[in-house]
């Protein structure tokens with residue numbers, strides 16, 4: 001069956017749909033030996049030979065992993081500066097899994113890794129409003145008013161953030177532990193949100209995607225996700241079709 005090339009590449013686990021577009025633009029994808037030059041191009045994986053950098057695109061089994069990323073690991077598969085990368089923690093997995101979104105070098109916690117570009121796309125696309133929950137240890141003691149600003153939405157780089165859920169977990173003399181849930185994924189968003197109310201983030205950990213939490217998973221360890229785990233990520237039933245999740 002003919003499908004859009006971006007979709008085929010995403011299904012094959014080559015990249016997310018957006019990254020697939022970049023591969024196409026860079027002239028790295030060929031169909032039956034011809035470089036693909038148009039973005040809307042379709043192909044039939046059963047009939048056409050699709051290659052990326054000259055290597056055939058093969059359809060492999062889909063796999064979903066929840067990693068507890070430790071601080072100091074870069075959210076990528078390879079780092080030109082030679083720093084530790086999250087892929088180093090998945091060497092026991094025989095498939096090439098890529099991270100869904102990113103956590104900063106210093107941020108710890110829940111990081112989904114998969115070779116399913118469609119699922120990655122659904123998690124990253126703002127339309128699906130997948131909640132991401134973080135525990136942020138911030139300097140000082142933010143007032144209720146300041147936290148209410150974060151809940152309502154605050155201007156960051158000229159754009160107002162979407163409403164967030166904010167809960168104080170612990171107030172101490174010099175810092176405060178706060179749980180914050182957002183469904184956007186702008187670069188360094190949580191750190192910037194607290195910076196905007198003049199409270200620096202001292203430590204940041206993502207604890208959950210939707211209702212899929214880290215549980216007792218130790219830093220540096222991963223667990224393979226089941227279809228039921230995947231369903232917990234998407235809380236808004238109307239926004240998600242489970243066609244890609246195996247039963």
Ligand code: URA
Pocket residue numbers: 102103104107187188189190191192204
């Ligand atoms: N927000 C941040 O500031 N950093 C992360 O790593 C994730 C969300």
